[in-house]
Amino acid sequence: QVQLVESGGGVVQPGGSLRLSCAASGFIFSSYGMHWVRQAPGKGLEWVAIIRYDGSNKYYADSVKGRITISRDNSKNTLFLQMNSLRGEDTALYYCAKDLSASGWHPDYWGQGTLVTVSS
Amino acid sequence: QSALTQPASVSGSPGQSITISCTGTSSDVGGYNYVSWYQQHPGKAPKLMIYEVSNRPSGVSNRFSGSKSGNTASLIISGLQAEDEADYYCSSYTSSSSYVFGTGTKVTVL
Numbered sequence: 535q536v537q538l539v540e541s542g543g544g545v546v547q548p549g550g551s552l553r554l555s556c557a558a559s560g561f562i563f564s565s566y567g568m569h570w571v572r573q574a575p576g577k578g579l580e581w582v583a584i585i586r587y588d589g590s591n592k593y594y595a596d597s598v599k600g601r602i603t604i605s606r607d608n609s610k611n612t613l614f615l616q617m618n619s620l621r622g623e624d625t626a627l628y629y630c631a632k633d634l635s636a637s638g639w640h641p642d643y644w645g646q647g648t649l650v651t652v653s654s
Numbered sequence: 655q656s657a658l659t660q661p662a663s664v665s666g667s668p669g670q671s672i673t674i675s676c677t678g679t680s681s682d683v684g685g686y687n688y689v690s691w692y693q694q695h696p697g698k699a700p701k702l703m704i705y706e707v708s709n710r711p712s713g714v715s716n717r718f719s720g721s722k723s724g725n726t727a728s729l730i731i732s733g734l735q736a737e738d739e740a741d742y743y744c745s746s747y748t749s750s751s752s753y754v755f756g757t758g759t760k761v762t763v764l
């Protein structure tokens with residue numbers, strides 16, 4: 535069965551950096567697009583970024599553009615999110631999610647998330 | 655990109671049907687058939703319930719159905735059950751090659 539396990543979250547000071555990872559198993563990782571979605575405590579879902587199955591195309595929410603980079607290593611079945619210049623409003627539970635297809639826009643399976651707290 | 659608009663809460667009695675609306679613009683909901691719906695129980699990850707407006711993933715109960723008219727999509731839950739009590743989010747692809755979620759709706763089973 536599909537498993538997505540996020541890691542790398544923690545407490546970081548404003549302006550700091552963090553790299554999140556998502557280890558995937560139970561499906562052919564290199565055949566599917568992947569998303570990052572975040573949820574601030576007690577708030578709704580906010581889409582962050584998507585990367586196509588082969589890493590050829592990446593798209594970002596305006597709120598993170600220029601500060602966050604999505605990448606993947608298909609040889610290691612792992613998705614990454616490099617976050618720089620972090621702000622208080624980046625505090626959230628970060629989920630990685632598999633897409634229904636290689637180039638679609640439908641997150642289907644989600645991990646359990648990793649918590650990022652930006653605070654001094 | 656502004657969040658899609660959903661009612662904050664919807665309630666119904668067991669066995670009843672409820673409808674959750676999701677209003678966007680012609681640049682998102684109205685412009686594409688890439689509307690999805692997610693169910694999220696407290697402390698849990700979201701679960702895909704409907705994709706491409708009206709398609710159900712394998713394993714999702716046929717009590718859940720979706721539709722769209724113009725800039726508004728709808729999720730219909732028929733035969734409401736206690737286990738349906740959760741938060742529900744719509745989502746859509748947008749014309750700026752991004753993705754947007756709705757504001758979320760809390761469903762309460764009376």
